[in-house]
Amino acid sequence: MRLSAFAALLLAAPVVAQPVAEPTDSTAIAFIKAEATERGQVMDHATWMTDVHGARLTGSEALDRAQEWAVDRFRSWGVSAELEPWGTFGRGWKSDRMAMSARVSGPDVASQSFPLTAAPKAWSPSTGRASGELVVIDIDDDTLDPATLDVRGKVVLMGSLSDVARGLEPLAQRRDEHELLELANAGLAMTRGAQRRYSPEVLARYRARAARTQAVLTGEPLAILTPSGTGGSGAVRAMQAAVPEGQATGAGGRAAPWTAGVETVAQFAVLDEHANRLIRLAEAGQSVTIDLDYAATFTDEEVVEDNVIAEIPGTDLADEIVIVGGHFDSWHSGSGATDNAAGSAVTMEAARILKAFYDARGEGPRRTIRFALWTGEEQGLWGSRGYVSEHFAPTPGYGEPPTDVLPGHANVSAYYNMDNGSGRFRGVYMQSNEAVRPIFRAWLDAFDDSTAQTLTISNTGGTDHLSFDNVGIPGFQFLQDPLAYFAKTWHTHMDVYDHLDPDDMEQAAAMMATFAHHTAERAEKLPRKAMPDLAGN
Amino acid sequence: MRLSAFAALLLAAPVVAQPVAEPTDSTAIAFIKAEATERGQVMDHATWMTDVHGARLTGSEALDRAQEWAVDRFRSWGVSAELEPWGTFGRGWKSDRMAMSARVSGPDVASQSFPLTAAPKAWSPSTGRASGELVVIDIDDDTLDPATLDVRGKVVLMGSLSDVARGLEPLAQRRDEHELLELANAGLAMTRGAQRRYSPEVLARYRARAARTQAVLTGEPLAILTPSGTGGSGAVRAMQAAVPEGQATGAGGRAAPWTAGVETVAQFAVLDEHANRLIRLAEAGQSVTIDLDYAATFTDEEVVEDNVIAEIPGTDLADEIVIVGGHFDSWHSGSGATDNAAGSAVTMEAARILKAFYDARGEGPRRTIRFALWTGEEQGLWGSRGYVSEHFAPTPGYGEPPTDVLPGHANVSAYYNMDNGSGRFRGVYMQSNEAVRPIFRAWLDAFDDSTAQTLTISNTGGTDHLSFDNVGIPGFQFLQDPLAYFAKTWHTHMDVYDHLDPDDMEQAAAMMATFAHHTAERAEKLPRKAMPDLAGN
Known part of the structure; x- marks a missing residue:
């Protein structure tokens, strides 16, 4: 009885289509x-x-x-x-020559110059050989009053001390089974999350930084430096230069440094270890001069x-x-x-x-x-x-x-x-x-x-x-x-x-x-x- | 019987002096x-x-x-x-200014210059702004005939392709128990071994390299580059410049670049990633010019x-x-x-x-x-x-x-x-x-x-x-x-x-x-x- 009831159940089960095998070669x-x-x-x-x-x-x-x-x-x-x-x-651009160094001067310090590992941000204009007094501005300082800034002709380091990894963890990774399993088991919720790249807090911080950068950009500094944010890797991360607001917009409706006619200040990313040194020198009350030798060429205006x-x-x-x-x-x-x-x-x-x-x-x-x-x-x-x-x-x-x-x-x-x-x-x-x-x-x-x-x-x-x-x-x-x-x-x-x-x-x-x-x-x-x-x- | 024999043995054992406790504070x-x-x-x-x-x-x-x-x-x-x-x-010395870049030129390559991460070797003389054709010499090439070298006015890269770590292993380590136990259990044999720093093979290779370096040093090149040997760390290792043989010796009976009166060629250590690029460019048949802007000062002659x-x-x-x-x-x-x-x-x-x-x-x-x-x-x-x-x-x-x-x-x-x-x-x-x-x-x-x-x-x-x-x-x-x-x-x-x-x-x-x-x-x-x-x- 039981057996035949089970057989009946089997027969009554819906027919599941066997998936057609996907051919492979x-x-x-x-x-x-x-x-x-x-x-x-x-x-x-x-x-x-x-x-x-x-x-x-x-x-x-x-x-x-x-x-x-x-x-x-x-x-x-x-x-x-x-x-x-x-x-x-937009415009073509290339960096032809780039050297940057810092000189500490003070009654008790020997006259000396140390090179800074830095990279220009793309579409930065030439400075030629030029020198400027270093000014450090903490980009996350909410008390900073842009109206009081005097940066004309100076080299402005916008940033604060960066973390520098000391190498106890490997820089490079291969995905392990834990991580792969998490990806394999991901649901659609994760796919939506993956599209959202910045938290509101991070976005707000970036916007505040951008606003302070605007204040510096319009103050006619010689150059703007930013810490690279890659401390301990030995690398300097550099993308495009920021531009002052209110200029011509190009393709996509954005004012970009590659847009013909847009003017901006020479900007450089600096190795975190070197930016940190400049920040600590400022904290220690030392006067620092930045010596730049930077030349770039703008080629065609509309490529x-x-x-x-x-x-x-x-x-x-x-x-x-x-x-x-x-x-x-x-x-x-x-x-x-x-x-x-x-x-x-x-x-x-x-x-x-x-x-x-x-x-x-x-x-x-x-x-x-x-x-x-x-x-x-x-x-x-x-x-x-x-x-x-x-x-x-x-x-x-x-x-x-x-x-x-x-x-x-x-x-x-x-x-x-x-x-x-x-x-x-x-x-x-x-x-x-x-x-x-x-x-x-x-x-x-x-x-x-x-x-x-x-x-x-x-x-x-x-x-x-x-x-x-x-x-x-x-x-x-x-x-x-x-x-x-x-x-x-x-x-x-x-x-x-x-x-x-x-x-x-x-x-x-x-x-x-x-x-x-x-x-x-x-x-x-x-x-x-x-x-x-x-x-x- | 057995027991009392054992007791007798105990009594007969030599008296071991208890160590006097070392006082601590x-x-x-x-x-x-x-x-x-x-x-x-x-x-x-x-x-x-x-x-x-x-x-x-x-x-x-x-x-x-x-x-x-x-x-x-x-x-x-x-x-x-x-x-x-x-x-x-001996002599005082400092580097005042240092920039190095490479230009690839060829009918099919855009005119462009890329900076090389490099450091002068100490007591290298100034070159000022100068350019030289790149020549790559494999420092371990035993078939190299020094007599046939023509390096006058050129920038000579002495070296071969270096390994570059890609970061899957941490650069930094703390000693683990395995290593500490090995040190704790070391015998005196190990202490002798620790004094011997190079194997005969390594020493022979260093000597052959030094001999080839001598041939280049006396050929009046503009500058000599060597790979740093620290690939993947982001660092450039640079100690003192090598000197041509047969010059005045200073303290310790050695001719050193800090010895007053000794003359040598400007020498630079180059980041391995960049030296490798120069070597591969040479292998690919590309002409490369090295642009240097390097100034150094010799201070007192006898400090x-x-x-x-x-x-x-x-x-x-x-x-x-x-x-x-x-x-x-x-x-x-x-x-x-x-x-x-x-x-x-x-x-x-x-x-x-x-x-x-x-x-x-x-x-x-x-x-x-x-x-x-x-x-x-x-x-x-x-x-x-x-x-x-x-x-x-x-x-x-x-x-x-x-x-x-x-x-x-x-x-x-x-x-x-x-x-x-x-x-x-x-x-x-x-x-x-x-x-x-x-x-x-x-x-x-x-x-x-x-x-x-x-x-x-x-x-x-x-x-x-x-x-x-x-x-x-x-x-x-x-x-x-x-x-x-x-x-x-x-x-x-x-x-x-x-x-x-x-x-x-x-x-x-x-x-x-x-x-x-x-x-x-x-x-x-x-x-x-x-x-x-x-x-x-």
Whole structure:
């Protein structure tokens, strides 16, 4: 009785559809892995980007030459490549010469000068050889009355004592199981949290600092110094110069130092250890003079900037595309190695590997595979947003909803981005798109790298996949080991070739190529999240 | 039968003398610890040495002013202090201005210049503003024929690609129990091993490098660059310039760059990441020009150099002395914080604490306590050797046996030195003197710091206690946590205040004061090792 009742229950149970196994291509994976490691060239691409062409600031001639090199290198593999303009950026700029030192003078101190490790903030104007009295202003001093400031001709250090790590903890990390499990178990709540980058308190503090900076900027100082905020890493982090309010606005409606006609003061980030010394000297009542020798050149006033777009054409589904990319521009003080020669070299290497594979197979991919090296990313994803606006869905500004949907929009299966440093791929951020989980899981299983198995529903932000995700096209970043990205290299003068990890770069290239190949070959395009509302809806 | 036989055995056992308990002074220890922490000033001493007076290269005016400050500060506590000359050193020197950058030029590369993080080697002559073509010479290339070198007017990078740590391991360490146990269990064999600093292979390699350097030095280059050898730490290590052979010799019979009349080429240590970039650029066939702007001043030709000697006079045993010290001079590129403002500030703080204690007690120490801030240490322990030669036993050169023994020799109970960075005291190197073990054990027990309990028979070298040990006077260094001393700060431009650990500095000052006090108050002077043979015996 009991048994037959149980049998009846079984029979009555709803029929659960067995998921159709996601096809994977073990031949391709084996080829790709061998090509990436045994015949890998990813570090050679990185050498040319970083050591030879150097920093690739948007608008600069160095970026132009590096882009030409990249186009040539794609073509040398038989991969078609072009420069495709995305719009007018602003002014070109480069630093030609930079030295800074401090002199302590006092009746009881020997006349001596010590060099300060510093980097100009981008688009800072020249000072030439000039000297100014040091004035220290605590940027967090709420009692500071901007009206009483007298900084004319002085060198103003805006900041307070910074923490300096003494090295008992490693600067670089690989993700451990605890962290990976947390990501694997993340719910959608975490994806929303990931988009919010600053707490209200932090934001309020930043705004107060900006207000005090405005007071100093308009006081005609010789130069403004700020502590780098990277104490103990040996690195100096420097992005763009701040500008006085009320000047001409450029693209995006912002007054930026790259906007033609905008004037500002020379600004420098200073190694925390050295900024701390200046602050302590002031506290000890010592008079300090800062000697500067700084020259920069503004080149074209209105640069038309390009992305590099390369392509392996598809076959039976050639109208549909999968895109792989990373931004090629960098900040100016290092050579843009982990941010983002890493992603650019991996993108190029994925192209080289896939071209070799399709040549060996004697048949191209089903869908077209594009390789994009964006520019203007550091100033607000300009290159990728321009590309998406032109081809898929126009968006007026960063993070704003699209105003229209173009016919090409439906044809993009996915965009894969790399821009979190050199660290090994440990999995994929699904960017709130739960429907891709079984597909990505099958691809990760087939790729068979025990270090890269984690899928997280969580989002990651701050880079070019957002330009796609923002208009409803599946855009993804891989989950990477952080290494010393935020601790040391991100936007710093230490972002140089030797902080790239060759093994991790090869693994990333292989996995990027595998994901592109599977996306190009699968029966359907990747499932999408709900389309965002158009602007005005 | 058996039992009574056993009892007989017991009775027959030799009588073992119970060791006389080593007296300790808990009142003093409590006072010292409170003074060191609750009213501690050690970091203020360090601020003045490093931030205000800065680098204290032997022979420099900066060192003179810093010594005057130290004398004044000792006196401000009621501790007598004097400058005591130890001999004629050589030339004074300081770097006034230093900037270095590299320009890559080629038909396909944008005209751009990137700064190189570098530091002059001490006593390098000025180059002014000058440019030279980069030539890379692999210093370990055994096929290099010096006769074929053409380096006239060029900037020669002598070196090969350096390893750059990517930060997955911490730069700084505290000693763990494994390491401490190994030191605790060390036998005398280890003490001999500790004296031998280089393997024959390493020595041979250094000699081959030196020979190739000679070939370049005599080829009239504009400048010579060498990789710093500190890759990944962010630091540049720079000591003195190499000199061409066959020139005038100075004190110690060596031709040194500080010897009056010696001429050499400007030499610079370069951050490994930047040297690697230059090497890879050369390998990639790129032409590179190095732009230099470097000015230095040679001051006096023959500096008479001093030690700072301070003293708290003894009472009933005032003729006998205990000495506490560290070297006050530094290299030039940082501000000599861990090497050795640390030891100097701890020495001064020990003086301040002990003066406060004896004042509170109303009675001075039994033995005289001296506080010595040596100079010329970095060039070969000149200051401490000069002092020992003058007062205790003349020695003609570094590590050479004494030629005589002066009456004062018998009066020194012990010398305690600190010169291994800022790291916490974990115990004491007994310097092969087994007889001090029960004494130091009692003092460590009484100091009651669970982190500082290890006694090792092992030796440590390379600093001023050797000047005493070498003539048979007990000379000791404390066993310290290394922190990032050799990894980052030692002799580098990153040897600055923020890499000092305040807690460790306070603990060291308290322990140094305690050891000095117990040595000054105990019934007997410390036991000695066998007296070394005099020269010629």
